[in-house]
Amino acid sequence: MDFRIEQFPKFRALPKPEDGLRAMVDKAPEAEAFLERLVERYRPFWTWIYVSRRRLATVALLLVTLWLFLHVTFGANGMVVYRQKRAELQSLRKETDEIQKENDRYTQQIKALQTDPKTIEREAREQLHYARPGEVVYVAPAPAHPPKPSTNAAHK
16 A cells, blocks of 8 residues: 555645635625615615604504504404404303203102102192092093195195
């Protein structure tokens, strides 16, 4: 194997710091001229922005206020949804109260059927058609359903 120095690629010399500063100083007038052109090109726009800053701030504030109003009114948790949920809550509370009253009624009826002899007798007479000795129970016959009139509307 040959380890001579000529076989390695040549190393590149790093630039000196003075060369970088010299290049920057040489390009400075071009950079200044470019920035001058840029400033002159956009000066009317920035002047208009500066002069109109109060109007722009007012318009921006109005837009933010409008957006907040719409969000509070019609948003996911806005006033419209809140009123719907509130009405639903009231109807559910009313339904719960009605169901609770019905449950209490049934509980009282169950206790009466377990303990009160008059209630037991009344239920036996109404549902099972029981009678005391010497009483006669009259049961009305079930009403006959009249036949449905047939129409020829389907044949037309």
